[in-house]
Amino acid sequence: MPSKLDASSFAPMPTRRRVLFAAAAAGVGTAHAADEPAPPLTTTTATIPMAVPSTEVVYESVVDLAPTVQLGMSPLGQRRMVPITGGTFEGPRLRGIVIPGGADRQLVRRDGSVALDAIYELQTDDGVIISVRNRVLSRRPKDAPAYVFSNIELTAPEGRYGWLNDFVYVGTLNSLRPQRAAVVIRAFRVV
Known part of the structure; x- marks a missing residue:
């Protein structure tokens, strides 16, 4: 079982894109004060505040x-x-095993990117089954950092883990090969 987790152990490595996005979200380099909403993307949406x-x-x-x-x-x-x-x-709120029997169907596209569609189940330590569908896009362009992010769908029965049904999830995927025939998937709730 992995060691105890907290959000700080998942801090992404800074990339140019993340730094620029963070600067834009914080209003760095703009004439707007930090407490003002971000500027609209178009004049059509000028009255709608942007939620990041x-x-x-x-x-x-x-x-x-x-x-x-x-x-x-x-x-x-x-x-x-x-x-x-x-x-x-x-x-922080759940743990357990990945049930054998799922599969990851992959398409290695002609441009070299890989689209993954994995469907499998998790079983919590108290016996509840959570269904997972993880759609990943893996791109490794020659002139930019690798891009491996996913859209994760979680479906849980009503009850203790019913809260999982109420959010959008994104994730990351990293291979553990060649040391182990496995991948590490980190799931994040969008808030």
């Missing part, structure tokens, strides 16, 4: 993987599937 989303950590999972199964070329690119064989997850 933030995130909170929900969990970190280590998902174990079987060898990749090649599914053949399609008009859009190379298809493949990676079976999910287990793993663990832990966050």
Whole structure:
């Protein structure tokens, strides 16, 4: 089981894009005071204040993987599937195991980017099953930093984990290969 987590352990590495976005969100380099709303993107939306989303950590999972199964070329690119064989997850309000049996269907696009669509289940330490659909886009452009972010859908039964049904989630994905046939997925709630 991963060690105890807090939001500070997930601070992203600063990139030029993040620094510029943070500066724009903070009003740095503009004529606006810090307590004024951000300027509108268009004159049509001038009366609508811009809300900049933030995130909170929900969990970190280590998902174990079987060898990749090649599914053949399609008009859009190379298809493949990676079976999910287990793993663990832990966050501030939940923890448990990744149930074996899910899979990550992947499309290696002709431009070299990889679109992933993983569907699997988590089981909390008190026996509740949470369904996960994680859609990831992985791009590694030659002249820019790698981009590996996801849109995560969580579906939980009503009750103790019902709050998971009420938010939008984004995530990151990092490979643990070659040390381990697994990936680390960090899920964040958009607030």
